[in-house]
Amino acid sequence: MTVTDxxxxxNADYASTFDGPLPLPPSKHxxxxxxxxxxxxxxxxxxLHDGEAHVIRNAGGVITDDEIRSLAISQxxxxxxxxxxxxxxxxxxxxxxxxxxxADLQKEIGVKPAWSAESFSDLDDDVRQSIRRIENSPFVTKxxxxxxxxxxxxxxxxxxxxx
Amino acid sequence: MTVTDxxxxxNADYASTFDGPLPLPPSKHxxxxxxxxxxxxxxxxxxLHDGEAHVIRNAGGVITDDEIRSLAISQxxxxxxxxxxxxxxxxxxxxxxxxxxxADLQKEIGVKPAWSAESFSDLDDDVRQSIRRIENSPFVTKxxxxxxxxxxxxxxxxxxxxx
Numbered sequence: 666m667t668v669t670d671x672x673x674x675x676n677a678d679y680a681s682t683f684d685g686p687l688p689l690p691p692s693k694h695x696x697x698x699x700x701x702x703x704x705x706x707x708x709x710x711x712x713l714h715d716g717e718a719h720v721i722r723n724a725g726g727v728i729t730d731d732e733i734r735s736l737a738i739s740q741x742x743x744x745x746x747x748x749x750x751x752x753x754x755x756x757x758x759x760x761x762x763x764x765x766x767x768a769d770l771q772k773e774i775g776v777k778p779a780w781s782a783e784s785f786s787d788l789d790d791d792v793r794q795s796i797r798r799i800e801n802s803p804f805v806t807k808x809x810x811x812x813x814x815x816x817x818x819x820x821x822x823x824x825x826x827x828x
Numbered sequence: 829m830t831v832t833d834x835x836x837x838x839n840a841d842y843a844s845t846f847d848g849p850l851p852l853p854p855s856k857h858x859x860x861x862x863x864x865x866x867x868x869x870x871x872x873x874x875x876l877h878d879g880e881a882h883v884i885r886n887a888g889g890v891i892t893d894d895e896i897r898s899l900a901i902s903q904x905x906x907x908x909x910x911x912x913x914x915x916x917x918x919x920x921x922x923x924x925x926x927x928x929x930x931a932d933l934q935k936e937i938g939v940k941p942a943w944s945a946e947s948f949s950d951l952d953d954d955v956r957q958s959i960r961r962i963e964n965s966p967f968v969t970k971x972x973x974x975x976x977x978x979x980x981x982x983x984x985x986x987x988x989x990x991x
């Protein structure tokens with residue numbers, strides 16, 4: 666039995682008490698962009714309930730074209746206006762360099778990715794970089810609030826990154 | 829007061845009973861790729877606990893270069909081997925076309941995105957497409973299980989997409 670099978674059994678329990686369906690647009694008009702890290706249960710960290718916020722996640726919680734795509738769809742078609750960015754302490758992205766990661770992949774499989782791995786060496790600086798990438802995109806046009814935070818995996822607390 | 833302020837107040841509650849820190853690598857060696865939809869509380873849907881799985885999310889739960897980047901980092905550096913893909917019924921991505929979305933953006937702001945919006949017209953087909961994109965990437969090399977599902981927003985149940 667795989668872990669996937671085990672999680673599907675959990676889903677049967679979840680469905681047995683499920684209360685749905687809710688409307689499609691996020692009722693709190695918020696989109697969150699967070700790291701994929703396993704310790705970030707975004708709904709619990711922010712006290713979100715079903716149907717309230719879009720949640721976008723990737724390695725690092727960084728902003729690339731795909732997050733711009735998701736944010737553009739979120740704002741243009743589904744009415745979100747606030748954006749919350751979440752990086753976190755003890756992040757895997759702090760443990761390697763793009764050059765090193767690509768060289769390792771090339772060594773193992775013979776092919777070097779054309780994309781950037783988006784590693785970073787300073788959490789606050791990368792949150793600021795993510796804010797600037799959103800501010801510089803012409804496609805994210807409805808933003809009324811854009812704030813970035815570092816989640817502390819030791820305390821559970823979000824600490825705001827100031828400009 | 830913004831919604832962001834309200835969610836930060838929730839975070840103070842969360843931190844007051846927080847139990848951490850946990851280790852960085854996902855203890856169940858699983859990565860989930862799911863849609864950003866507000867009704868998908870991925871941890872609850874799969875019965876996941878803190879520290880168990882990477883969670884990657886975007887508009888549609890599709891696979892682009894950024895999800896390949898995240899999966900490559902997840903597998904190469906943090907030891908995940910199983911992948912679970914989650915699309916869902918009543919998805920916003922079913923309600924528009926790439927051409928229409930890009931034309932609307934161009935009309936509003938004068939600039940047409942160079943990226944694809946990744947809309948789709950059939951849920952099961954797009955799950956299969958996502959599976960194929962992962963299978964075709966040279967950078968996701970440690971996969972022992974790769975399965976795709978459609979989450980039913982009316983019942984809470986995950987229905988597997990078969991090849």
